[in-house]
Amino acid sequence: MISLTVTALVFGVVFLAELPDKTALAGLVLGTRYRASYVFAGVAAAFTLHVVLAVAAGSVLTLLPHQLVQAITGVLFLGGAAVLLFKKDDGEEEVRRPEDQSFWKVAGAGFMLILVAEFGDLTQIMTANLAARYDDPLSVGLGAVLALWAVAGLGIVGGRALMKRVPLTLITRIAALLMLGLGVWSLYEAIAG
Numbered sequence: 640m641i642s643l644t645v646t647a648l649v650f651g652v653v654f655l656a657e658l659p660d661k662t663a664l665a666g667l668v669l670g671t672r673y674r675a676s677y678v679f680a681g682v683a684a685a686f687t688l689h690v691v692l693a694v695a696a697g698s699v700l701t702l703l704p705h706q707l708v709q710a711i712t713g714v715l716f717l718g719g720a721a722v723l724l725f726k727k728d729d730g731e732e733e734v735r736r737p738e739d740q741s742f743w744k745v746a747g748a749g750f751m752l753i754l755v756a757e758f759g760d761l762t763q764i765m766t767a768n769l770a771a772r773y774d775d776p777l778s779v780g781l782g783a784v785l786a787l788w789a790v791a792g793l794g795i796v797g798g799r800a801l802m803k804r805v806p807l808t809l810i811t812r813i814a815a816l817l818m819l820g821l822g823v824w825s826l827y828e829a830i831a832g
Contacts, residue, residue: 697770
């Protein structure tokens, strides 16, 4: 059974953490050059694969003692908050342009870009942490994949408009504060439990 609370929490955390990420900008670049639906298909497939891997890794962590998992996830969330607060913008990545505009070429370019750029990324690690924390792989996976798809869709279709209205630093700080809160709460539960 899916927990709407866990799904919504995971969606919010992953969505906010992924918005300032370079892959949202890469999606924006691909979306301005190619048919949006083709780009989204490739990007969505890559994000789904990343979430499945992250949830599987997080589910393995649930086999460890609960207090240890809480302490590990707390430290990782605090580390993620620090990364968001102190990272420097490294500019846009160069995107290789497919030779033609066919579905498979464009979707493949989007898939490969996200597959490589997001492997071991902060949101993938966060998803694994959330899967370990809540021991609810289906709810965590659903929330994470929907958040990543939403960010991809925004990046592909309307990223420029959003970035003009909402400062990227504000989005990053909100995501960092959420992760900081989750980290402190996880450490508290590890110590108190």
